[in-house]
Amino acid sequence: xxxxxxxxxxxxxxxxxxxxxxxxxxxxxxxxxxxxxxxxxxxxxxxxxxxxxxxxxxxxxxxxxxxxxxxxxxxxxxxxxxxxxxxxxxxxxxxxxxxxxxxxxxxxxxxxxxxxxxxxxxxxxxxxxxxxxxxxxxxxxxxxxxxxxxxxxxxxxxxxxxxxxxxxxxxxxxxxxxxxxxxxxxxxxxxxxxxxxxxxxxxxxxxxxxxxxxxxxxxxxxxxxxxxxxxxxxxxxxxxxxxxxxxxxxxxxxxxxxxxxxxxxxxxxxxx
Amino acid sequence: xxxxxxxxxxxxxxxxxxxxxxxxxxxxxxxxxxxxxxxxxxxxxxxxxxxxxxxxxxxxxxxxxxxxxxxxxxxxxxxxxxxxxxxxxxxxxxxxxxxxxxxxxxxxxxxxxxxxxxxxxxxxxxxxxxxxxxxxxxxxxxxxxxxxxxxxxxxxxxxxxxxxxxxxxxxxxxxxxxxxxxxxxxxxxxxxxxxxxxxxxxxxxxxxxxxxxxxxxxxxxxxxxxxxxxxxxxxxxxxxxxxxxxxxxxxxxxxxxxxxxxxxxxxxxxxxxx
Numbered sequence: 001x002x003x004x005x006x007x008x009x010x011x012x013x014x015x016x017x018x019x020x021x022x023x024x025x026x027x028x029x030x031x032x033x034x035x036x037x038x039x040x041x042x043x044x045x046x047x048x049x050x051x052x053x054x055x056x057x058x059x060x061x062x063x064x065x066x067x068x069x070x071x072x073x074x075x076x077x078x079x080x081x082x083x084x085x086x087x088x089x090x091x092x093x094x095x096x097x098x099x100x101x102x103x104x105x106x107x108x109x110x111x112x113x114x115x116x117x118x119x120x121x122x123x124x125x126x127x128x129x130x131x132x133x134x135x136x137x138x139x140x141x142x143x144x145x146x147x148x149x150x151x152x153x154x155x156x157x158x159x160x161x162x163x164x165x166x167x168x169x170x171x172x173x174x175x176x177x178x179x180x181x182x183x184x185x186x187x188x189x190x191x192x193x194x195x196x197x198x199x200x201x202x203x204x205x206x207x208x209x210x211x212x213x214x215x216x217x218x219x220x221x222x223x224x225x226x227x228x229x230x231x232x233x234x235x236x237x238x239x240x241x242x243x244x245x246x247x248x249x250x251x252x253x254x255x256x257x258x259x260x261x262x263x264x265x266x267x268x269x270x271x272x
Numbered sequence: 273x274x275x276x277x278x279x280x281x282x283x284x285x286x287x288x289x290x291x292x293x294x295x296x297x298x299x300x301x302x303x304x305x306x307x308x309x310x311x312x313x314x315x316x317x318x319x320x321x322x323x324x325x326x327x328x329x330x331x332x333x334x335x336x337x338x339x340x341x342x343x344x345x346x347x348x349x350x351x352x353x354x355x356x357x358x359x360x361x362x363x364x365x366x367x368x369x370x371x372x373x374x375x376x377x378x379x380x381x382x383x384x385x386x387x388x389x390x391x392x393x394x395x396x397x398x399x400x401x402x403x404x405x406x407x408x409x410x411x412x413x414x415x416x417x418x419x420x421x422x423x424x425x426x427x428x429x430x431x432x433x434x435x436x437x438x439x440x441x442x443x444x445x446x447x448x449x450x451x452x453x454x455x456x457x458x459x460x461x462x463x464x465x466x467x468x469x470x471x472x473x474x475x476x477x478x479x480x481x482x483x484x485x486x487x488x489x490x491x492x493x494x495x496x497x498x499x500x501x502x503x504x505x506x507x508x509x510x511x512x513x514x515x516x517x518x519x520x521x522x523x524x525x526x527x528x529x530x531x532x533x534x535x536x537x538x539x540x541x542x543x544x545x546x
Contacts, residue, residue: 015540063540066374070537091376102367104289106296115292118285119375121278148296164371 003080005172005204006042011035011074013060034060036228049219050208057228058208062176066096078172097165099177101157105150109160113167120168134163139189154181162190166197175207191218212253226261279381286385312343312405336409341498342467345491348398349432353458355390356436361443361451370542379529387433420504421497424490427514431486434521441532466491486514
């Protein structure tokens, strides 16, 4: 049996939040449990979805996989490499697209992508060709390639972020709400591209999203995470079937979410 | 491609990025250059006006050169210090810190790129200031040992690279006020290193502290070269000490940086907003 793309065993992460109390230099410490004993395994070439409201632990999970955070307990292996002990081996295999398109704001898309390409040791001439191809494929116009990012719309910036994630042909691509802020056409472009990447580059994709339709359309399996715990893990059909059986009606993923978490996604977000 | 060339290619990412930052923030560069230039002129004019201040006959030319050497060397060393200490602060401010830390780049390579840029940029910037300031005064550097001065400057850069790495830890530890804390560190170095006055002027306890600052030796040696034509041979011991101490500080700096990076990853301080 081949090594799974991703194997998470009993991972927990707690943050200490310091709050300044009334008296000077007196701080109050509060423990925030971001992840609590998470375990899951993702197969090679799988598109694996993680659903959950804001603050449920999705981004913490992505940061742990990206080597930007260290787990308090448990282990994470990416293609057999321990994230904590072999970060360089892991870094060479992954890339990430996050919800906030973080760039050098005054740089153009080409300058930002060239920086990323150099960091990953890509030959620059080859990388420039690839950048153009990906950006055109994502519907960005050639004339925007050299203008500062700060003059671009949020959606266009997000497309450049997606291009940066795909540029290095990662074996494991971490997509943290990649289509947030995109119009429906752009969303479709990105979603089609995600599928292409999986087929053409044999990539494994971990996707977090608030968009149930997107998760349903793209994911082979989905984990629903709430308050740092996985509360359900199955194929989209399996999840919907389990709720349909209980209610006696056809269920959508949104229904599954409401049923399992006891609240609507929007209500959960307001709680945070 | 051999591993060294591979790493150098990655290091070039930071050089190219910093060149692009200068191009895109050229207005800031102009403002900062004017500030440094005016500052150098203002300090040097203290020497020019000393006869009038004291009402005594003094070697004004010596005083002008003495202060000019201090201000120019400080300008150069502070560029090295800030370029390296701000490598984290810039990324945090732009919001790209997570992407850079996620990339398969060792911190040593990150540092090599940042240092090479800082040295080239610092030399060019200091030369521009020197040319303009020199046009205001009649500088006589006929007896100066210029190659020795350059050697000393490069040796001094090594120590400031080390100090820059140690200071770069502050924005990693304190996302909101770390960058300001590096300003305080630079100000202390300015006070104790004899930039504008001999360190012997300081109280005894500060003189002891000043012996720990590499800038003290660089500035003293530079004055020896440029004002007294001190030979390169006589500088070799200082050059050796500066390189050895600088290398040790770089090693310690990298070790501290590695530990703090791990702490930041443990506590979630790499996030853009902190």
